[in-house]
Amino acid sequence: MYITQHFWELLFQGIRLGSLYALIAIGYTMVYGVLQLINFAHSEVFMSGALGGVFMLTALVGTDGKTPGGFSAVEYTALALIAGAAVGAAIAFSLERVAYRPLRQRHAPKLVYLITAIGASIFLYNLAGKLFGRNNLQVPEPFHSGKVFVLPGTGPAGPRTVRSLDMLIIITAVVMMIALDLLISRTKLGAGIRAVAQDAETAQLMGVDVSKVISRTFLIGGLLAGVGGVLYAMFHAVNYTMGFVPGIKAFTAAVLGGIGNVRGAMLGGLLLGIVETFSQGIFKLEWVDVVSFVVLVAVLLIRPTGILGERTGRAA
Amino acid sequence: MSTSTETAPAGSTVGGPVLHAQDVTLRFGGLTSLDHVSLDLYRGEILAVIGPNGAGKTSLFNSLTGVYLPQEGVIEFVPDNGTAISLVKNGAFNRRSNRKPHLVNRAGISRTFQNIRLFNALTVLENVQIAAETRSSSGPVGVMLGLPRNRRNERAARQHSRDMLEFVGLRGKENAIASSLSYGDQRRLEIARAMASDPKVLLLDEPAAGTNPSEKLGLAELIQRINTELGISILLIEHDMRLVMSVAHRITVLNFGKVIASGRPSEVQQNPAVIEAYLGSEAAEEAAAEAEAAVATDAVPAARDAEPVEADAEPEIESEAEVDAAEAAAEADAAEAAAAEEPAAEEPTAEEPASTEPASEQSGAEAQAEAQTASATEAAETAEAAEEPDAEAGSEQSPAAESGQTAGSRDRDTNEEGSA
Amino acid sequence: MTTSISELSAQVRQLRSHDAWWKNPRWARLFTIFAVFMVLSILTNKVQGSSSDYTLLFKNSWFSARGVQFLIGSVVIWAIAEVWRARGLSRIAAQAAQPVRQVKDIPALKNVWVKRASLLVLVVVAILLPTMGMFTLPYFQSVLAGQVGVYVLAALGLNVVVGWAGLLDLGYIAFFAIGAYTTAILSGKLPIGADGSPEAHPPFHLNLFFAFPIAVALTMVAGLVLGAPTLRLRGDYLAIVTLGFHEIVLTIARNNPKNITGGALGATGIPTFRFNLFGIHYDWNTTDSKPYWYLAIGLIIVVVFAFRRLEHSKVGRTWTAIREDEVAAAASGVPTVKYKLMAFAIGASTSGFAGVLATAKITAITPENFPLAVSIFVLAYVIFGGMGSLTGVIVGASLMTFLPAFLQGPPSWFNNGVPVVDPKDIPMWIGAVLLVMMIFRPQGLIPSKRRAQELAQAEHGVGDADAMTEPAEGVAP
16 A cells, blocks of 8 residues: 555655644644634744745845855754744734734624634735735755655655755754743743633733733744744745645644643644645545545544643633 | 421422432532532422532532533432433433533523623513523524514513513513613513523522612512412522521522531521531621521520620631521621621632633632622621621631632633633 | 922923833834834835845835835824824814714604615615616626625625624635535536536536525535534634635535536536526526626515514524623523524525526636635625624625725726726735724624624623634533
């Protein structure tokens, strides 16, 4: 069978894709935890991070097709990731300030939040289209992606080769997730986030600055999604609508792992990436998106609180 | 006020109790909210459930109405001497009929809420219509086509709603927006709405909370009329002992999720376990004297003649103590008594099926917040300020918090429901 | 030592002036207005950005003459606003506007016959519209029939879901697409046989008017199937599931399983309405938009009547109760999930209904006719107009479908017939409208009184204003 023959490479690709989904899913889940809001515009945060990385790379590497090597490669890659993180964080932060904070101050009902979110999403990606054109953007390569090792399996060695780009993606994602986990569990901000997620009003009574915590939650989520965007841009097309489908999938991943639960988002992302990649081996490529939808519906029907259980409290 | 009956059982025992709960146990994580609670509501009687804050009273209501699913126990509802409808059995809802609150209502059990839950943007009449119309069978297609049957149903429901409003005394306010009514009227409206679905059993959750003495009188009268004129059996949670003593045929006392006494009011008054639970301080004993005097029950020896109790009666006692102790106290002013009778702090409601953790983390802040609200309410209501605010407010919170009625949510007037 | 009042106030003023001057909220307001103007400069710029020069649009909008114009404009507006504030002109303006506002309360306006007469006048105007002014142009007639009529119908359906039941359906046009494809299949244009010609294997070849009830039934079933499992959950989940559902419907349409949907090419040459009954024979013709417009008006009138009845009935009241306080509604005996499902199904079938109408006019459909963005657009129409209000929705949908068409292809007397807006930018503006409406006026242009009240109350913590919470059901804690 296809999937048994290509097991390791599918698994690896799944982990690679899944780690990106995890980075994006964390943003969804954290915002849901503190605001009980599905931030539909998070997919645009992801896209803007990708754009930020692309701009940085274009500025540094240029569009003439020459790929740098050695130290420049490392430097440029790092700068691209930082740019993506910064842009993502900035967009997320502005989103909260402009769109969600006025709602929060008014204690708007949930429907209003959701509609605002989807409105922001539509606005942002079309704005990006206006600003940067509606075609695919050219992404300069910051480094030569060479072979690192080859996975076992039958079939041609090409697809079974793990490249440095793949390693970069996985290692960056893992490092960021570990850092985030530490932040959530060990720092004061993390405690604040957890407190606000459980019960914003009591947290406020306990001296937590809820507005600041919420802002920072968006910043963190945006940062992670931004990095995810840059990594994604290195092996996927970049255009103004690129955020939409990964966004839905990442949200599915967040629900799969347990909405509001950060570790759940990580787990859900990985799982969904693996499931999706394996389903490519079973179904035709065009039907793969359906698989994510089916997963979402199945989770909602069978275990709506997700694998690791949800962590939500009362709205801020 | 009428006297509570103490001789013949007011409720009819024919066909068994109309509502029967046996060994109902409800746990939230590590917290046991109801511990093998058994009670029986007989046909046509008024049964009051009392107990300190956190004793599990609202949890009991929620279990009876399908909001919570007790892990153990049996709850049965026997309408009209017919076959029993099992609501809950061994940790599972009756799949066929009564899994959900609206089905419980359909079966014939209605309830009101501790902090009034009206449909605020609807008019008074519409609020009641909602409940009345649940019994009519109009569907959307019929409505859109304007079928005559639908119009007939609507007219009938409207008339029934008007009758209910008339019964509770709200006629003439039909077109007022619900949120514009006075507090006492809102309570009546909620009762009217609960009655509009033609229940056999009515669960009233602290209907007198926050009402002034004249409103309380009216409520007591209304409750009795519902019971005698409409034949509805009533299960009543209340803190106001005067009200309880004047309307209840029987009383069940809960503490820490367990039933500690059950029986006629006079029996319960003298029950040592009950006295111990409330542990009369001076204020409580004086309240007992007042309550008895007001109720004019002659079975109990006059409280006034007994010895004054020392002022240093355990201060950390829950002195929201409304249940009269047999011993009397010499001093303590009427103010304190009245203050002690008022719902000292609103019991944290746990109405929503919340997927929440035990609220031990919340208790601290809540305790303080509630303590403040508690003292504020009392200060406002009594002419002479209670002299021992800490006795009312602070002390009762800790046991309340510990006994964990607070699992789930806190009682805040409206917002929690909105954001559930 | 005693100090006089004037000395004291002088001291206070001195102390106050030590507060950093830049902390004065005046400058924050300047910054906000400036930022808004800079964003507007980009949004209204005719120039489109490019994928090869990322800074193009920024340079053109900000670091240019245009940028300076907008900068000056922002400062001017800010100055005017500050003066307005300082002189308390809002109060004066409100007082001046009093007589205008009191017009609303004239008893004559509330008379039932007056209302009915004005409705009749409106209908007559609508019917006569294609004979007036710019509407004699075929372009605008086509806009009326193919866009305004169709999307008003669709918006009326979405209003039931969002405005009355308080649920969020983000994939509304999926049902529209199902209605459209049903029409194509029923009229024999699909499935397309292996030889590429539809005529070879059509199982149906029905008059298009039959498509209406069948599409309604099918989309209602689809709505029930989708809603039944999801409506038991939180409202957020419904939103995301409907979003996914729309994508799935499109994926199915594109992938053309068993040749039912015609894949990316879709269906063409769909016949249009034909009426042949009681000796009356009439064929609609796609070259003339007017009959479609009249048909649309008729359908809208029927739907409006039916929905009005719904609104003021037990069903409408129950939806309101569910929106207000679902727990109390359930405790009063309301089967909340059933009513939510009802609203969802009604909305879905109305969408399918509108889909049939649209397909008969455009006679050729592909999956790209029904992108997800259109679902959001219809939501914007409802929100902009006023969710929960029938008039609001009709006005909102009409305006928001007509205005872009007008700005994209104005008649000669407006801007010399030069388009004011690039059609590619329309979605961006619609998103902006959604955002702005939600932040500043969520009840919409012409609010439903009850909805506006609910929203206001919800903001003060009294009650809910939507049905987005979990249904009140027994759960084991």
